[in-house]
Amino acid sequence: MKKIGVGLLGFGTVGSGTAKILLENRKLIESRIGAPLELKWIADLDIETDRG
Incomplete structure (x- = not known):
């Protein structure tokens, strides 16, 4: 079965929250x-900032 790849633009409050929800609810x-879900890419302008 073909995987569904997901990419996020930004990893601030909204992007990190989206990633968290996707991973927590992956099976659902x-x-x-x-189809299987794969968080494949996250792009962010500032990779140096601590995201917790």
Whole structure:
């Protein structure tokens, strides 16, 4: 089965929250879309800032 790749633009408050929700709810999302989900890329302008 083909994986669904997900990319995020930005990893601030919204981007990191989105990544967290995707990972925490991965199995539910995969069952609804009928394919494995893969958080593949995250792009951010400032990679030096501590994101906690």
